[in-house]
Amino acid sequence: MNTESQKTALITGASSGIGRELAKLFAKDGYNLVLVARSEDNLQQFGDELKQQHGLQQVTIVDKDLSKENAARDVYDEVTGQGITVNVLVNDAGVGLHGMFATETDWEKESAMIHLNTITLTHLTKLFLKDMVARNEGKILNLASIVSIMPNPLMAVYAGTKAYVYNFTQSLVNELKDTNVTITALLPNATDTDFFNKAGAENTKVTEKLDDPVMVAKDGYKALMKGEAKVVAGGLGNKSYEVLAHIAPEEALNAMMRKNMEPKDEELDGSSTNSSLAWGIGAAAAILIGIAAVAVYNNTSAYDQLRYRYKFSRAKSKVANAFNNMKDSVADTWSDAENSAKKTWANTKDEAKDRWSAGKNSAKDTWASGKDGTQESWSDARHGAKDAWSSVRKAVVDAMS
Template sequence: MDVTGSTALVTGASGGIGEGVARALAARGAHVVLVARRADRLEALAAELRARHGVEALAVPADLSEPGAAARVQEAVEAWGGRAVDVLVNNAGFGLTGRLAQADDPARLAAMVTVNCTALTELTARFLPGMVGRGRGAVVNVASMASFAPLPGFAVYAATKAFVLSLSQALWAETRGTGVLVTALCPTATDTGFFDVSGESAGAGVRRRSVEQVVATFLDALDADRPVVVDGRANEVVAAASRLVPRGPFLRLAGPRIADRVGAPTGR
């Protein structure tokens, strides 16, 4: 997909995969709307992208766990010279680990569901109709390798990403023939600040992909007409195998060990 002159909205753009995606899109001539909580980092990134690539960049500080946040993002875009969003990258999200029965902050779990699922769905519902009406656009929802199976110790997080995967696959089918691409991008553990929130124990012993590798897969996804794009060849094999492994035996045999490895609930 040629993004030159288009407008791309990227959530979670203040760091990690979101920042990398925003940089890549701006380098290819897209104007960018940057959404995240950290206003200072968004403003700095917006200024850099304007200076380096000659594109327009709008920083929209927003906490997507708050009621009405998605509507405020849309209002900010509409007030920005009447621009229409051509590419929506729903990247914002976070993970919490630990056994649910030991969770000491249920409200934080609810916030995770809101950001990972509710805000993603609302932003898509707000911007997808315009893309369909114009006959052009793309929605890339960042899911996870965790979306392919229930994961004890990651129960709520994995469930939110399974939601993202299922939603994206259904929307891919709904938008056939409209000129709009919808896909779920499924990275594995990536070298970002994710584990600062979920806890380092969640990623212990797992080889992490670089942001640059995930961004390259993202760019490939824009040119592919597939409902799901997995980052990394080895992960493609794992994702395919997950469909063949019966969940009952997996949960009985591996589930307790996975939960014990994660340990106590963590996150911020």
């Protein structure tokens, strides 16, 4: 199908992984392409294939190292010099680097990564966005990451660059709201590309479960076309990270992410055992309190209440399973930690149960007394959940210490 034959999409990082999959989707919809990366031969061959397969009018290859000074200006000049109007800009090119920041990673590599992941991305956005705003038409997709909204120990600088991309993009969403230009952040979880090999993280636990880059590209493409501000690629499992990032304690998030970035064959040591327990409890509490809070939301119908109750009981058993799994993996020497975690879990469960029943009653009252009471009980529930969360957080910290 050739529906967008007059339009052009410029994709950085189009030679492999997510960028390559995105290029295929644009080609399928008939976009002319500008493909940017360092591997010219690879890009040329890929571009020729897409052109032939989809009957595209024009595919332009730009061989450029985007980690270098003025790279964005060079790309912009080369493209506009050929009279090409870029209707869609995809800032996909990016790299990571694995290791302890203080003692292991190399500054030259980190500096190049910061340049590629943030400076070039920002400069390309500035140059092409100016033209888009002048035309009052255009779309931009920026590759952020799930680590844009979470800490990522052992890939600290990478996480910093992706947090930048996310915040930068969301700020521009607001600045562009009165135009026909949209900007979208794509937040993939760990994805099966060359990324982890290049980052020196090929033997880490995170690589044991990777998402399909085809799926990630499809989710990003769909959100971009709809002009959505952001999308976490994948199903509920990935999307729940976004919720947890906002409500789980930083210690628990750090513990989970650190574990992911450690070598696959790492021995189970004390800190990781404690971390697992803390993470499990943090996640459990987050799920339970989140559900209790949602249950008192103003529009809760009898049907929704039933659904929430069902979800609540599922969450409870999932959490119990998770706890049992973790318990099995705890060595005898860590029985102290286990006991303390059990105590915390009991408190957490009771607290969440109380909140749930308070929430249920409050929702019933609200339902009965109509809209007027809604604001008040929502704010009560919010405060209740906040209080519960503070005590849970304290309990988790106590369990870890």
